Amino acid sequence: xxxxxxxxxxxxxxxxxxxxxxxxxxxxxxxxxxxxxxxxxxxxxxxxxxxxxxxxxxxxxxxxxxxxxxxxxxxxxxxxxxxxxxxxxxxxxxxxxxxxxxxxxxxxxxxxxxxxxxxxxxxxxxxxxxxxxxxxxx
Numbered sequence: 347x348x349x350x351x352x353x354x355x356x357x358x359x360x361x362x363x364x365x366x367x368x369x370x371x372x373x374x375x376x377x378x379x380x381x382x383x384x385x386x387x388x389x390x391x392x393x394x395x396x397x398x399x400x401x402x403x404x405x406x407x408x409x410x411x412x413x414x415x416x417x418x419x420x421x422x423x424x425x426x427x428x429x430x431x432x433x434x435x436x437x438x439x440x441x442x443x444x445x446x447x448x449x450x451x452x453x454x455x456x457x458x459x460x461x462x463x464x465x466x467x468x469x470x471x472x473x474x475x476x477x478x479x480x481x482x483x484x
Contacts, residue, residue: 363476376474379477380397380455384482385481411430416461430445458480462478
């Protein structure tokens with residue numbers, strides 16, 4: 347009898363290890379975020395759509411993807427809203443890892459509004475943050 351393992355038997359033994367390895371090395375990030383429009387007129391109520399690409403990861407908590415406002419010094423002010431990947435709230439296609447929210451913005455004077463998108467992952471105490479985006483009020 348031949349004691350050499352077959353190829354299919356070896357793959358069956360290695361496959362779970364490859365899956366665990368790939369899961370551990372998945373990139374947890376928000377590589378793209380955009381506001382549209384990225385400028386509004388003072389004293390004019392404007393619908394702004396914020397879209398963020400969140401890297402696919404089984405540990406992502408989808409309900410945790412939020413938009414946070416920041417002051418001019420980079421200090422977080424408040425959670426402005428939740429972003430969705432379910433075809434609602436301005437989201438174009440459910441399940442494509444593009445999370446979206448829509449806000450009605452209006453400001454009485456020229457300023458710059460700054461935001462970041464935040465996401466939480468199972469088993470991770472620190473949230474992932476996107477780069478800052480801005481909406482100019484002119």
